Amino acid sequence: MRGQKLNIVVLISGRGSNMENLARHSTHFSINGVVCNNPDAPGLEIAHSLGLKTISISKTTTLKAQKAEIYECVRSLKPDLIVLAGFMQILEPEFVSDFLGRIINIHPSLLPKYPGLHTHQRAIDAGDTSHGCSVHIVDSGIDTGPVIAQAAVEVKSCDTADSLQKKVLVKEHKIYPWVINSIGAGEIKIEVDDLNKKIYTRYSNLVYKEATELNFCLPER
Ligand code: GAR
Numbered sequence: 001m002r003g004q005k006l007n008i009v010v011l012i013s014g015r016g017s018n019m020e021n022l023a024r025h026s027t028h029f030s031i032n033g034v035v036c037n038n039p040d041a042p043g044l045e046i047a048h049s050l051g052l053k054t055i056s057i058s059k060t061t062t063l064k065a066q067k068a069e070i071y072e073c074v075r076s077l078k079p080d081l082i083v084l085a086g087f088m089q090i091l092e093p094e095f096v097s098d099f100l101g102r103i104i105n106i107h108p109s110l111l112p113k114y115p116g117l118h119t120h121q122r123a124i125d126a127g128d129t130s131h132g133c134s135v136h137i138v139d140s141g142i143d144t145g146p147v148i149a150q151a152a153v154e155v156k157s158c159d160t161a162d163s164l165q166k167k168v169l170v171k172e173h174k175i176y177p178w179v180i181n182s183i184g185a186g187e188i189k190i191e192v193d194d195l196n197k198k199i200y201t202r203y204s205n206l207v208y209k210e211a212t213e214l215n216f217c218l219p220e221r
Contacts, residue, residue, distance in 0.1 A: 006031055008029050008031055010031055014086050018085035020047075028180075028181045044211065100192050101137060106135050108120065109131065131168065133171050135148045137190060149211065
């Protein structure tokens with residue numbers, strides 16, 4: 001186990017329920033800052049009320065200028081890990097490359113199914129019987145990076161996009177702190193082959209055991 005807690009910075013754009021849930025389940029990590037690209041995000045108030053360092057960076061001139069300001073702010077917080085939690089802005093390739101293997105995201109689908117938006121409705125429209133969420137490492141694509149872990153829910157014939165969203169969110173709130181605590185405890189390791197720009201994940205036996213108990217899916221060994 002690491003001597004010091006993993007220092008994370010959480011990026012949000014809206015409601016902030018994953019950020020709040022992470023703050024309440026931070027055993028092996030600490031939140032060094034919450035950075036938001038939307039001044040009206042309800043999550044900002046929540047972060048502030050939790051006593052977290054909260055920085056809102058709105059778009060005053062161009063999107064490019066806003067992104068540059070966000071990246072400078074994140075860099076200044078010196079994170080071990082950048083955690084996207086409902087951050088609805090595409091990261092620039094250069095920033096991703098600088099932090100390759102150190103940015104993770106939670107996405108409301110069982111990737112590689114349904115990258116992008118409206119995932120719950122798309123799962124219903126496709127007649128899927130199973131849906132869920134994925135925690136994955138961010139690469140230069142949109143929701144394309146290697147999956148760390150997934151949690152599934154059953155899609156029932158009575159489900160709507162809204163009911164499915166609520167069921168998936170319950171799973172998000174279980175799996176995201178579990179993954180980040182496991183990284184903080186050194187039980188999940190993310191390794192980058194700098195030469196080939198490839199990212200690998202390694203899991204301890206404890207992680208395999210806990211994933212089975214918690215009904216989470218890990219990539220095949
Ligand atoms: C969550 O469902 C998260 O999976 C999703 O936005 C929501 C944010 O909720 N993220 C994406 O769609 C990213 N592609 P929250 O603000 O309450 O955490």
